[in-house]
Amino acid sequence: MAVFYDPDGARYGIPTWPYRMAPDHLATRRQLTALGLRPTGDPVAQLMWRSRRSATGIRTAALYHLADTVQRTPATQRQRAQLAAARARRRICPDCQQDAGYVIPAHLGVCLDCHDRTDLAA
16 A cells, blocks of 8 residues: 555654565564564564554554574573463462363453353352
8 A cells, every 4th residue: 555655764754664565674573583583673664554453443563674683592491391381370260270271361360160150159
């Protein structure tokens, strides 16, 4: 879309391109991750497109220079173990102390079975 084409950054304050039209030397975080890289600085540009999934109707993605990236360091065995333990803790219901088999929804604070029981009791 021509409305999102602003390679000079005059309209949006940062160089902007429509979805799938960014220059080859720029990449999003997901693209960098797929290449085994991570950004070292701030975004230098952005992608912009219309979307129904956004409250404003417009979504953006930050773009980074490929030259300003470094290799992503793999997680150590200890870090992987800590992340696995944290994920496991998020599955334990604070009321019934059972492993729910899924991450407990933060807005409920308890597993779905305990939440249903409290709704029936009320």
